[in-house]
Amino acid sequence: MTRAPNISRQTVGVLAALLAQPQAWRYGYDLSKETGLKSGTLYPLLMRLSDQGYLEAEWRQPLQPGRPARHAYRLTGAGVALARQRAEPTPGAAPLQPSTVRP
Amino acid sequence: MTRAPNISRQTVGVLAALLAQPQAWRYGYDLSKETGLKSGTLYPLLMRLSDQGYLEAEWRQPLQPGRPARHAYRLTGAGVALARQRAEPTPGAAPLQPSTVRP
DNA sequence: ACTCAAACTCTACATATATCGCTAATGACG
DNA sequence: CGTCATTAGCGATATATGTAGAGTTTGAGT
Numbered sequence: 001m002t003r004a005p006n007i008s009r010q011t012v013g014v015l016a017a018l019l020a021q022p023q024a025w026r027y028g029y030d031l032s033k034e035t036g037l038k039s040g041t042l043y044p045l046l047m048r049l050s051d052q053g054y055l056e057a058e059w060r061q062p063l064q065p066g067r068p069a070r071h072a073y074r075l076t077g078a079g080v081a082l083a084r085q086r087a088e089p090t091p092g093a094a095p096l097q098p099s100t101v102r103p
Numbered sequence: 104m105t106r107a108p109n110i111s112r113q114t115v116g117v118l119a120a121l122l123a124q125p126q127a128w129r130y131g132y133d134l135s136k137e138t139g140l141k142s143g144t145l146y147p148l149l150m151r152l153s154d155q156g157y158l159e160a161e162w163r164q165p166l167q168p169g170r171p172a173r174h175a176y177r178l179t180g181a182g183v184a185l186a187r188q189r190a191e192p193t194p195g196a197a198p199l200q201p202s203t204v205r206p
Numbered sequence: 207a208c209t210c211a212a213a214c215t216c217t218a219c220a221t222a223t224a225t226c227g228c229t230a231a232t233g234a235c236g
Numbered sequence: 237c238g239t240c241a242t243t244a245g246c247g248a249t250a251t252a253t254g255t256a257g258a259g260t261t262t263g264a265g266t
Contacts, residue, residue, distance in 0.1 A: 002212050003262050010215070029252050041215055043254060048214090059168045066162075066223045068171045068252040105242050106232050113245070132222050144245055146224055151244085169253045171222040 006052070006082065010037055011045055015083035018055075018075050022083075025058065025072040046073055054079035109155075109185065113140055114148055118186035121158075121178050125186075128161065128175040149176055157182035 006015075013035045018026060032042045049055045053076060060070045075083060109118075116138045121129060135145045152158045156179060163173045178186060 002210080002264055003214085005213065008214060008261085027252080028254095032252095038216070039253065040217070040219095040255085044214085047254095062172070062252085064224090064251095065172050066174060066251090068222075068254095069165070069168050070252065071169060071254095105234055105240080106244090108243065111231085111244060130222080131224095135222095141246065142223070143225085143247065143249095147244080150224095165222085167221095167254090169221090171224095171252075173222065174224095 006049065006054075007086070010035070010041055011049070012086045013037070014042070014045060014049075015054075015075075015079075016087045018073070019080065019083040019087055022075050022080050025074045027060075027070045027072055029070070031073075046071075049079065054082050109152065109157075110189070113138070113144055114152070115189045116140070117145070117148060117152075118178075118182075119190045121176070122183065122186040122190055125178050125183050128177045130163075130173045130175055132173070134176075149174075152182065157185050 014031060014037070017031055017034050028039075028043055028046055031037070031046075032039060035042070037045070046055065046057075050057045050073065055073045056076055058072045058074075060072050062069055117134060117140070120134055120137050131142075131146055131149055134140070134149075135142060138145070140148070149158065149160075153160045153176065158176045159179055161175045161177075163175050165172055
């Protein structure tokens with residue numbers, strides 16, 4: 001391993017958005033508008049987190065025909081833990097060693 | 104009525120494309136590439152012809168999730184007749200009165 | 207400090223359909 | 237010929253997700 005995964009500003013932003021309502025299913029399109037990320041950044045990011053077990057993903061049928069189906073995402077238990085770790089750097093806590101941050 | 108419907112170059116182009124294989128179901132996206140028409144021109148046109156009974160339309164589920172469903176179109180009997188009328192101006196035939204062109 | 211490779215971002219493009227608002231073409235009628 | 241209503245075209249934008257390839261960032265090891 002030459003680099004810690006899931007620590008980028010963009011990833012942290014998505015985790016924070018998901019952590020705001022940890023049990024809600026969120027759509028990629030809505031997350032992209034909320035975080036300002038473009039599809040080429042966001043969707044690979046969501047797929048990575050999903051592959052790593054931090055998100056669960058589900059397809060939803062479109063309400064209107066002619067619109068694409070929607071991919072819904074939600075944090076798993078591990079995802080909530082990761083998001084808390086990244087989103088709340090525990091300001092007054094014990095000095096955080098760099099290696100602590102990596103899973 | 105102040106103007107004859109379905110006589111524009113664009114409409115005739117679509118009718119000609121459909122007439123090439125009169126019983127095949129064709130997708131809007133493919134027709135747009137074949138005829139060079141942009142979506143803002145093509146889809147309203149297809150919907151008009153469909154509303155007027157010249158086309159039958161059917162939704163097809165996408166092969167991959169995440170892609171939009173496809174709207175398939177095919178000429179009806181009336182559609183074939185209209186397309187022949189428009190596509191083959193019968194060069195040596197009797198002089199075509201303007202009113203003949205209107206349905 | 208320097209190199210190296212994995213992890214990641216970003217622009218552009220592709221898939222498909224549809225609506226909105228302004229403009230242009232058409233042809234009947236005066 | 238000019239006016240006027242109807243019909244249609246067209247660019248822009250929206251809905252949603254995804255891939256490709258080039259480039260950047262990061263941190264471990266030297």
